[in-house]
Amino acid sequence: MHELALYGQIPSTRYEQVLNILAGVAAMKPQTAYERHLIYKPLRNRDEGRVNKKFPNRPVKPQIVVHQHLVRELAEGDFGKESPAISAKAEGGGVESAPWILRTQDVPEPETKNLVLRGTTETVMSSESLQHYADSSMYSFVAEYITEGHRFIHKDVVIHLHRILRFPAQAEPQSAPQNVLPPLDAFTLIDPSGAFVLEAAVRIDDRTKQSLVSAASEELMRFRDLMKGVVELKTPERLALDTRVR
Known part of the structure; x- marks a missing residue:
């Protein structure tokens, strides 16, 4: 899967105004969105020690190692409560909570200048898979944070207006x-200014089909033009979105 995206910044003083405009554009009520994010650094390359079956005398070319990004949706009522990260159960009754999603994102492709285009995957994690992140010989914990904001859907464009806590x-x-x-x-x-980030993204299944890339790009550009005068949607510095482990 590949994602095409544009980003903008909204001062806190204009948040309510932009929220109302987006609600009108998308013809839907804002969906409140809280997310918990965990970042881990892999300590081992998956290809380490593998045998090159085609050329036994040559080592396997290692894959690029990227930071592991785990994401889980939260409700406002989840705050102020016990919430073990490496657990699939919610407190108070053993009901399954929202699952952890493993999100990986490649470095944006250098050929695209007017938008971000990069490979991305999202995998629902099982309880067994989550336990690997508790193994200090496999992963090193880097950081955790919360995003708060609202989400909209406008045709194929997913709009996330949020800030980081x-x-x-x-x-x-x-x-x-x-x-x-x-x-x-x-x-x-x-x-500290309280500014919000507006992310507008379209996802496609097959990057090799130029017709899909063109259609997604055109839809994103139409949304950018629609929001002119409200927010400037642009492409951030490419390497600022680099997720590779150095």
Whole structure:
């Protein structure tokens, strides 16, 4: 799967205005969206030690290692409660909560200048798969954060208007996700100005079909033109979206 995307920034003072405009454009009520994000660094290459079956005397060319990005949707009522990251059960009754999704994103393709185009995958994680991230010999915990905002759908364009919340500072360096989600008002903004990011994205299944790429690109550009005067949608610095492990 590949994703085509554009980004814009909204000052906090214009958030309600833009939210109402997007609701009118998409002809739908804003969908409140909270997400918990965990970032892990793989410590081993999957190709390490593999035998090259075609050329036994040559080592297998290692794949590029990227940071592992786990995402789970939250409800406002999830804050201020126990919430172990490596668990598939919600508190208070053993009901399955929203699953963890493993999201991987390639470096944006350099050929596209007017939008971001990159390979992306999303995989629903099982309880067994999540346990691997607790193994310190396989993965190193990097960071966790929360996004809050709203989501819209306009034709094939998924619109996410959000900002990033930072967990409260701890006395000791954090080496694993917290098992208790603090109350929502305990989080701090990563951008003190309170600005929001608007992400507009279209996904396609087959990058090799130029007709799909062209159709998705055109739809994204139409949305960009539709939002002129409201928000400037543009392409960020390509390498600022680099997820590779150095």
